[in-house]
Amino acid sequence: MSAGLELQRIYDEHADGLFAFLLNFTRDEEDTRDLLQEIFVRLAHQPELLWQARNERAFLIGLAHHAAIDLMRRRGTREKYHEIFGAEPVSVFAATGNPDELAFRAAVSEALGDLPSEQRAVVHLKLWEELTFDQIAEALGIPPNTAASRYRYGLDKLRERLRPLYEEIK
Amino acid sequence: MNPDDFEKRLQRQPLRQTPSAWREEILARAGAAADSNRRTRAVREFTFAVTTFRALRSTLGHQLSTLLQPSPQAWAALAGVWVVILAINFSLRDKPKTVAQESASPSPQVIAVLQQQKRLLTELIGQSSALEAGSQKPFLPRPRSERRVVVHFAAFGGASVLASRLVSSLAPPNCTTTERRNELLMV
Numbered sequence: 001m002s003a004g005l006e007l008q009r010i011y012d013e014h015a016d017g018l019f020a021f022l023l024n025f026t027r028d029e030e031d032t033r034d035l036l037q038e039i040f041v042r043l044a045h046q047p048e049l050l051w052q053a054r055n056e057r058a059f060l061i062g063l064a065h066h067a068a069i070d071l072m073r074r075r076g077t078r079e080k081y082h083e084i085f086g087a088e089p090v091s092v093f094a095a096t097g098n099p100d101e102l103a104f105r106a107a108v109s110e111a112l113g114d115l116p117s118e119q120r121a122v123v124h125l126k127l128w129e130e131l132t133f134d135q136i137a138e139a140l141g142i143p144p145n146t147a148a149s150r151y152r153y154g155l156d157k158l159r160e161r162l163r164p165l166y167e168e169i170k
Numbered sequence: 171m172n173p174d175d176f177e178k179r180l181q182r183q184p185l186r187q188t189p190s191a192w193r194e195e196i197l198a199r200a201g202a203a204a205d206s207n208r209r210t211r212a213v214r215e216f217t218f219a220v221t222t223f224r225a226l227r228s229t230l231g232h233q234l235s236t237l238l239q240p241s242p243q244a245w246a247a248l249a250g251v252w253v254v255i256l257a258i259n260f261s262l263r264d265k266p267k268t269v270a271q272e273s274a275s276p277s278p279q280v281i282a283v284l285q286q287q288k289r290l291l292t293e294l295i296g297q298s299s300a301l302e303a304g305s306q307k308p309f310l311p312r313p314r315s316e317r318r319v320v321v322h323f324a325a326f327g328g329a330s331v332l333a334s335r336l337v338s339s340l341a342p343p344n345c346t347t348t349e350r351r352n353e354l355l356m357v
Contacts, residue, residue, distance in 0.1 A: 003204045007197055015188045015192075015196075019187070019188040020186060036188075036192070040196050040200040043200065044200040044201065045204070047204075093184060094186050108180065127177065128185055166176065
């Protein structure tokens with residue numbers, strides 16, 4: 001398979017997952033596009049990066065996470081970045097015609113945005129990528145116990161924050 | 171609130187998909203990066219090869235100049251000797267070929283002389299074989315020697331009688347048997 005076709009395959013299989021993760025992590029659509037492009041340019045430069053990956057998706061998410069961290073460091077302090085994110089709320093969920101669902105998705109997206117980025121990354125990978133804690137730990141470069149505790153803390157915060165709305169629409 | 175239900179509810183929320191316009195843009199940039207990467211690698215490999223070749227040539231030239239610098243005349247003389255040796259070697263190697271070529275096509279005169287010599291040789295061989303055939307004698311068995319019989323009997327016990335006969339046969343006419351026996355025993 002040529003390099004172009006291989007890149008197309010990787011994009012078709014993983015672009016949506018990477019997009020959602022990066023959008024949830026950065027909370028900015030332009031940054032997400034830049035990071036996604038950066039990842040694929042890097043894969044074009046070094047196609048051998050994926051040859052040794054046991055789990056392609058987890059490996060690509062690891063690349064995306066590192067790229068996002070680098071972007072945050074380039075931009076300055078993390079607090080400053082959070083302020084920018086806070087100024088521009090973004091929805092990570094698809095649009096829907098159901099008003100209750102739409103409200104719930106907006107609330108979840110906002111609650112996710114209020115989580116620390118480390119917890120948000122773990123919650124996203126556990127809930128929507130359905131990775132194990134070992135895979136999350138490998139992708140983010142943290143111990144599995146740390147991944148599990150971050151997930152528990154993050155989920156508790158979401159539950160506390162969304163309890164009234166969830167009870168209402170349940 | 172049941173935590174499992176809450177997690178399942180969150181999981182059911184569909185995430186946004188990548189904008190479709192991004193695909194072409196991102197893949198085009200990645201493809202351009204791959205092309206430039208290939209060109210860069212090719213240029214880098216070519217540059218490396220040229221640099222390596224130049225370094226090797228420079229090193230070889232430096233080593234040779236260092237080696238030949240102290241006595242260039244001696245190295246030139248050595249090279250000349252080698253040329254002479256090689257020339258001699260090649261000239262010696264060529265000679266057997268010419269000999270083989272000459273012997274491959276003998277002249278008619280040489281063939282005639284060889285045939286004449288062959289005829290003479292055949293005649294000579296025929297005469298000598300006839301002479302040899304005439305000089306051959308029939309095989310006649312000769313009588314056995316007396317001494318061998320004496321020795322044979324001596325070995326089986328008639329030693330004293332036969333030994334005295336032997337001594338008497340070997341002794342001169344004016345010598346007694348006893349004197350001759352003592353002389354032989356001393357020997």
